[in-house]
Amino acid sequence: MPELPEVHNFKQYFDAAATNQVIDRVTVHDDKIIRNMSGPVFADVLTGRKITGSIRRGKYLFAQLDNGHDLLLHFGMNGDLNLYQDESDRGRFERFALHFTDGNTLGFEDSRKFARILYLEDRLDYIEQIKLGPDALELEEAYFLQQLEGRKTTLKGILLNQSVVAGLGNLYVDEICYRTRLHPASRVNAMTLEQKKLIYREILAVMQYATENAPYYRDYPENWFWHTWRHEGGQDPEGEGEVKITKVAGRTTYYVEGRQKLVE
């Protein structure tokens, strides 16, 4: 589920639920998603810590702790947060939970276990290590154009690459391609400078709009891809062609034949 706008939404939820809360106790039901320590050690290092805030970069959410370390939450395909008081509100797929001293509990749910949870002593070291690119909302044109130099991969492939720009996922990339009128399988090295600049502008426009207006896919405006062309048998809202489903960069891809030009 979560791409940049959805993780932005998780951040709002997390900040309201956890800022200035002190962790009294940690429950770990399944430590498979905790990638750099065992469940008991994870519980131990978090117990007694106060959460001071959070930082989002792309799809990564870093929860800041009062000892200068961070708890990294990456939601994978379908991670979710759930704040509750009553144990009966615990989600079926909760993998671990932070119990705060005020009696509230913040559960991290993840049915498919694709989430990645890490306890980090140095956030910047980690970002460097995984080569995480700049957040899409803070992307600069000159940097973006420079990243595209010498690349031979597809347009979709480059936009999904989190080292180039952080935060775009499968659905929003299709929307960006739709709006640029470029076929997602277009080759980066074959595109004109004007086309690259157009892509840059649409990245920002789509991310800004989605972040400000639509926390969940289902809440998108009626003329957005989610309600129209990005569906089996969907219609191009602008009536320029036929919706096709294919695979690009290994991912299911929707585009409108006749509207989106293949540049190669």
Next chain:
DNA sequence: TGTGATGTTGAATG
């Protein structure tokens, strides 16, 4: 019942 899924990674390949 089989198939595909909104993400990332590490191995394999070029």
Next chain:
DNA sequence: GCATTCAACATCAC
């Protein structure tokens, strides 16, 4: 060493 591709991860929903 870098760019790129692809299978694997684990489980659920349709």
